[in-house]
Amino acid sequence: xxxxxxxxxxxxxxxxxxxxxxxxxxxxxxxxxxxxxxxxxxxxxxxxxxxxxxxxxxxxxxxxxxxxxxxxxxxxxxxxxxxxxxxxxxxxxxxxxxxxxxxxxxxxxxxxxxxxxxxxxxxxxxxxx
Amino acid sequence: xxxxxxxxxxxxxxxxxxxxxxxxxxxxxxxxxxxxxxxxxxxxxxxxxxxxxxxxxxxxxxxxxxxxxxxxxxxxxxxxxxxxxxxxxxxxxxxxxxxxxxxxxxxxxxxxxxxxxxxxxxxxxxxxx
Numbered sequence: 001x002x003x004x005x006x007x008x009x010x011x012x013x014x015x016x017x018x019x020x021x022x023x024x025x026x027x028x029x030x031x032x033x034x035x036x037x038x039x040x041x042x043x044x045x046x047x048x049x050x051x052x053x054x055x056x057x058x059x060x061x062x063x064x065x066x067x068x069x070x071x072x073x074x075x076x077x078x079x080x081x082x083x084x085x086x087x088x089x090x091x092x093x094x095x096x097x098x099x100x101x102x103x104x105x106x107x108x109x110x111x112x113x114x115x116x117x118x119x120x121x122x123x124x125x126x127x128x129x
Numbered sequence: 130x131x132x133x134x135x136x137x138x139x140x141x142x143x144x145x146x147x148x149x150x151x152x153x154x155x156x157x158x159x160x161x162x163x164x165x166x167x168x169x170x171x172x173x174x175x176x177x178x179x180x181x182x183x184x185x186x187x188x189x190x191x192x193x194x195x196x197x198x199x200x201x202x203x204x205x206x207x208x209x210x211x212x213x214x215x216x217x218x219x220x221x222x223x224x225x226x227x228x229x230x231x232x233x234x235x236x237x238x239x240x241x242x243x244x245x246x247x248x249x250x251x252x253x254x255x256x257x258x
Contacts, residue, residue: 031199033209051251058255066257068197068211070160070248080162080248082197082211084257119199119209122180126187127257128195128213 027087029065029124034081035115042110043077049110050079053103061097063090068128077112084121156216158194158253163210164244171239172206178239179208182232190226192219197257206241213250 038046054067063086072078085091094100167175183196192215201207214220223229 033199033201047251054252054255058258062258064258066255068255068257069251070162070211071251072162073247073249076249079251080209082199118202120202120205122176122198122200122208123183126183126195126197128197128255129187129191129193 026089029121030083030085030088030091031119031121032083033117033119034079034083035113035117036079036081036111037113038077038079039110039112040077046107046110047071049103049107053099056099057094057097060099061090061094063087064094066128155218158250159212159214159217159220160248160250161212162246162248163208163212164242164246165208165210165240166242167206167208168239168241169206175236175239176200178232178236182228185228186223186226189228190219190223192216193223195257 050069054069057064057067065084065086066082068082070080072080085094179198183198186193186196194213194215195211197211199209201209214223
């Protein structure tokens with residue numbers, strides 16, 4: 001008969017691997033693409049509101065690693081935001097901040113469509129020089 | 130009759146504004162979203178080739194400010210790359226580098242579709258913490 005540790009050790013390792021990966025999904029950076037279409041007649045007001053929200057988030061929230069927003073040159077009403085949060089908890093905290101709630105309420109009638117796409121970074125530590 | 134400078138001054142200012150904006154378009158950062166769909170059967174090889182190209186570009190080219198690539202969690206064959214170049218000249222130099230040409234040739238049969246979208250950043254100086 002094999003000593004119990006020969007059976008138990010792989011099991012313990014497997015359990016560690018499972019709990020480890022569950023834990024790391026909670027703790028690893030959360031990356032998302034938000035795609036928005038804005039009412040063209042409210043575009044300038046939307047840009048002011050979004051810029052204000054992004055600046056407050058990046059300045060006040062250490063867990064908001066970036067909110068890089070672009071509009072398309074040929075379709076200025078179409079926005080894509082690369083959102084990177086330190087982890088899921090940072091995102092959950094972000095959507096409860098006063099500046100986010102103000103942006104969300106203030107732009108509700110400007111946003112014609114919103115698509116949230118969970119993403120996986122190819123090179124997680126990538127920065128902007 | 131008005132002195133000539135009353136007519137000439139606004140004209141000179143307008144010319145300055147036009148040439149100024151033409152010049153700054155050449156010199157300002159060039160931002161783009163590249164959207165790709167990859168042949169699922171070649172996905173792993175594509176990721177290796179893209180990561181190698183990005184790492185070489187960011188390391189060797191001061192004018193490549195970022196190439197932040199993500200794939201979609203629910204559609205791993207769909208990629209979006211946020212590309213930021215210091216200016217148009219940096220981009221032109223980038224697409225002539227050996228590492229870019231190697232990537233382009235090596236992945237030609239892996240890329241099912243490619244869309245290049247010129248973009249305008251909402252907050253040009255935005256970084257990733």
